[in-house]
Amino acid sequence: MNKSSLISALALVLLGPVTAARAQDGGQVNVICSVQAEWCNMIQTVFARSTGIKINMSLKGSGEALAQLIAERANPKTDIWFGGTGDPHLQAAEQGLSLDYKSASLPQLQVWAQQQASQSGYKTVGIYSGPLGFGYNTELIAKKKMPIPKSWADLLNPIYKGEIQVSNPASSGTAYTMVATLVQLMGEDKAFDYMKALHKNISQYTRSGTGPIKAVARGETTVSISFVHDGPGEAMQGFPVATITPSEGTGAEIGSMSIIKGSRNLANAKRFYEWALTPAAQEMGAAAKQFQVPSNKAAKVDSRVPDFKKINFIKYDYAKYGASSERKRLIAKWEKDVNSLPR
Secondary structure: OHHHHHHHHHHHHHHHHOOOHOOEEEEEEEEOOOOHHHHHHHHHHHHHHOOOOOEEEEOOHHHHHHHHHHOOOEEEEEEEEOOOOHHHHHHHHHOOOOOOOOOOOOEEEOOHHHHHHHHHHOOOEEEEEEEEEEEEEHHHHOOOOOOOOOOOOHHHHHHHHEEEEEEOOOOHHHHHHHHHHHHHHHHHHHHHHHHHHHHHEEEEEEEOOOHHHHHOOOOOEEEEEEEEHHHHHHOOOOOOOEEEEEOOEEEEEEEEEEOOOOOOOOOOOOOOHHHHOOHHHHHHHHHOOOEEEEEEEOOOOOOOOOOHOOOEEEOOOOHHHHOOOHHHHHHHHHHHHHHHOOO
């Protein structure tokens, strides 16, 4: 079965047959999608075929998405923002870029998803969660006789010089989650000392949070700092990828969704929002080889989703590190104190 046929089949299995009435033109909705491309494409196709509503979709990292929404503030061209780390969604809420909307589905969601909605004044909601950790190329690790990094401290080993990739926190929510995690884990001064030392081992800061693990998969780098749920999809394609979470503790993203204030297609934006909170829609993440924990408690959890019970999580302060002023301050400090250093 080719990819188009697979998506069509999923539309029928997950959401039921498309009746003639539903297939009629239902207008459009403009979506920024901040999850991986395959998931975005599946959402676009399945939602359109099952509702008759056309999705105009653009794919952007969460940092880039927030920048676009700020730039469009006076004349919004986006109706809904789907996915990406929760911190920028909270910043959008704080800056009045998103619309308060309290879904009737909220009681069906995990506590962490409801808390994300509550602390934003119901201007965003959690749709999935996943832990930060490391990806590594099993073949390169063996070939180069390197140890598997099991802790944040391990990444400072000189053996990894030029062997690690991570994204840029100015454009990527993944990397900002790393910065915020390290600050909470170590304290700010020690965290920045750590990132300065880590800088010596970094070969590239990518724009996209998924870029580093894709580079690991293709043998372009040995180690990545990534969300570990991005690893199984690469392994399923035959790439020699494994993941691990750091022993000292790590943070987790709460991938979120927000309706944009000033939406030109508000009714369709709300329809998409409600659809995206259903178990069937959330199970599409695993169907697209994305293995986060879905926020709807009734959604089936794929066996390849990381077991949260086996991970040492810090108590991540989403409200503090989701504030615009804190994000701006930490990113500016990272640019000045870390990214400006020679390697």
